Amino acid sequence: MARRALSVSLMFTLALAALGCAATALKSQAPGDGYDARLSRYEYPFAVQNYSLKSQDQDLQMSYMDISPPSAPREIVVLLHGKNFGGFYFKSMIAELVSRGYRVIAVDQVGFGKSSKPRAYQFTFQSLASNTRALLQSLGVQRFQLVGHSMGGMLAVRYALMHPHDVTQLVLINPIGLEDWKTMVPYKTVGELYQVELSQTVDKARDYQKQSYYDGAWSESYEELLQPLTGWLKNREYPLVAWNSALTSDMIFTQPVLYEFKNIAVPTTLVIGLRDRTAIGRDMASDDIKKKMGLYTKLGKAAQKLIPGSKLIEMEGVGHVPFIEAPEKFWKATEVLWPRQ
Template sequence: MNRLSAAALLGALLALPVAPTFAAEREPYGIGLEGFAYPYPVNMLPLVNDGEQLRMAYMDVAPAQPNGRSVVLLHGRNFPSSYWAPVIKTLTDAGYRVVVPDQIGFGKSSKQQGDLHFDNLARNTVALLDHLKIAKADIVAHSMGSMLGVRIARAYPDRVDHLVLTAPIGLEDYRLYVPPTPTEKIIENEDKLTAEGYRKQLEINYALKLPPDQVTPFIDARFNIKGSAEYPRWLHAFVASAQLIYREPVVHEIPLITQPTLFVMGADDHNAPGRPNAPEALRPKMGHNADLAKALAAQMPNGRAEVIPDTGHLVFLEAPAKYDELLLGFLRSHQ
């Protein structure tokens, strides 16, 4: 065993509060999540962003009895698109074709060298629709993916039938509360985070109601990558998404969306990216997400907000029956 792999193994042993025999069996994932299983076959779409050759991973899941409509699922920042598996089944059972991309910089897609921009991610997603010959789709998005969903709906209104924003972030302009944070500082903080620290971060920030075994795959997807020789490149790409959320607010565009839009909020979800870096006096003003969604929906020509009690940020996993009822009812009522 060379010095590098020995150090990686030691790091894994120290980071995991489990028996060494189990820890030794953990194989590092590649930065394209090689080794991490997705629920459906994954395809790749070649793209060029800012002169860089990239590949966008996606799942394209056909229903047994098509209803002629397509749904695009947009993932959040801290999750691979595989976490949409229950929603994919719900939608395909109802007759929808479901397209589930990993955005550039995430999951099994390429990790870019430069910054991320919502305009690029929106163009990439529309390029995927073009590739699949889908003229118009319903967009169902979660967390950071909802910020992207807003950008797509505004930039390409003729490509979006309906918009479902699931526990969205970006319902406020974080620049009003949080001072700019150097990329190097965010990289430093992310790099020293442990697996157990990350679990606690998810539990606190997202008010998770899930049992620990359901959270473990998210921990694995984040921390098994640390064993990859390309981990520094993955880390840079991941941190670029934190700066994306901060630098490119979409809240000012939300009232301008004309498509029928449904916010599905967890009542206990007070996630507010960057809040620890805000002045202490401003932190309590951030993250009132359910109230923000209701206020924004009231400003929209076709907006509606639903709040699910006793639910946090992962609302579609924590309250699946109620979420599915709201989702399908909304899509069907606007056919």
């Protein structure tokens, strides 16, 4: 046991050393270049507030937007973002929901967006769910609709499993985690994932999103989604962002939630853009396996069968981010979830 503890300690020390080396390699960049780790100079579409919390013996902050309609809200909708985003990309969705009379809270998880980027953190969906619940309780929010997109879908499922009485409705918009990638592709260590993140470029990110999110299509309007990354890459704090991204990639890969779909006990709707091809680790898969990964034409239906009493809304010709790619089609398809007053 002592030997194992020493090994873990050594791995952690080496990882932090690598983080420090990467930061030193970027020392030629001025601190003010681009965006710092918390995007302090990047403007979100609505006023941002910060919630201070103690998590894993660390003082952290979670940033969030809390927008209410002019009159008393019909209900509260909580939005959980995907891995390559923060709450900023919910701009149009927030505006539409508020116009329909809902109070909307969009949370940046620890490690993402404007929230803290800890150098050492045990990322689990349980931890993120607990952090989110603490934030909501600090606002006096007890019951709400929970909407998760992409990675946020995995987190929303975990939250609903942990705290079903909090959730009046669970909406999963093109959630990832509808298949277990670790049964399909080799495992990459956090160190390997970190090196991948350090080699990131805007062109690589654009190509990944083009192929995975939009099935080969691209629109200039999507460039706005790359702006935070563009700024991060120019800043000396990017290694810290990259480290958090590597840790959360490991969380997503190693902590599937699909085996617990059968235990979801809240009303659930899956909203699936059928042109989505998102699949973690596809670049490491054999050609035969690649063809079988990220097939949302099948994954949505399979998930619906596993989640008791769930409903499925499918959208033809739409990819991973339907509320941005095809907003008119998205709102028409989801009218039953959030009807106009």
